[in-house]
Amino acid sequence: MGVATRRFIENPTEVFMISQDATIRDIAVERPGATAVFRRHKIDFCGNGGASLSQAALQRGLPVSELQAELDDLTADHGDLPTDPESLISHIITRYHDVHMAELPEALRLARRVEAVHRAKADCPHGLADHLALISDELQGHQHKEEAALFPMMRQGGAPMIRLPIARMLAEHVDVVEQLDELARLTTDFTPPQGACTTWRALYEMCRKLDEDLREHMHIENNILFPKFV
Ligand SMILES: [Fe+2]
Ligand SMILES: [Fe+2]
Missing domain, CATH: 1.10.3910 (SP0561-like)
Structure with missing residues (x-):
């Protein structure tokens, strides 16, 4: 409807x-x-x-x-999301999987630096680097499962048992949402404290982008790609 x-x-x-x-x-x-x-x-x-x-x-x-x-008020222009599964999968990999993996190591590096330099400050985001490392590790495993098992199955047109890996990916997406909620908590909603240095501001901006990209990524999988097969 x-x-x-x-x-x-x-x-x-x-x-x-x-x-x-x-x-x-x-x-x-x-x-x-x-x-x-x-x-x-x-x-x-x-x-x-x-x-x-x-x-x-x-x-x-x-x-x-x-x-x-x-x-x-939103414009009627739908952007350029592909509609066929093959192109949509390629888009997900290049626009999201590859981009997350390219950006997370830099965010992690900045977080370690901010936590080391500003550790004595009350608003230092203690635990942020470890949390980004956890997100990175889990996402790497998740994306590998999609790229090595689920997407190839989809590229072949799907199969009755495809419901199982899709259900598993959906469950893992719920975990990612919880991880993003924790990321927002650690960074006070991606808002650096007044007078924060450039590294600190850049770090929070990277975290904000990660949050936006990951939510869009999961939305495209959950609501556009997966329903084509179940
Ligand atoms: Fe994905
Ligand atoms: Fe996914």
Whole structure:
């Protein structure tokens, strides 16, 4: 079911507005740019995307009309996400898997430096480097399973037992969401303290990007790629 309901305004131009009953997951898939709106309001679109827009607004204490207005303002341009599984898989690997693996070591290096140099400060993000190392290790294993087992199966058109590896990947994505929540906690929502040095600010910006990229990555897998096979 589509996320939009049709409404008529004067003169008589047709516009489309998001239904309050549409699920966050469907809106994220069908309304380009919606994920950025959800991220801004801390609405989970890759893990618990089954909530309706009105439920999500209630949970966050937001007027649903405000959310609807923001979503309705988004452009109709859907970007260039490929639709066929083969191209989508290639996109996921080059845009997300490879990028995470290229950026995580640098974030880890910066975190070790910040924790060493500023260890005596009250707002030093103690434990951030270890947490980034954990994210990196687990993500490496997760992505390897996708690239070595699940994606090749998909490239061959799928198989009845593909539900099992997909279920496993979905469960691992839930773990990643928890790791990202902890990353946000350690970095006070990616906000460096006043007067933080350039390294500290750069580190938090890298963590913010990692959070955005990983949530988009899991959203594309959970809500666009995997449903093509189950
Ligand atoms: Fe992936
Ligand atoms: Fe994944």
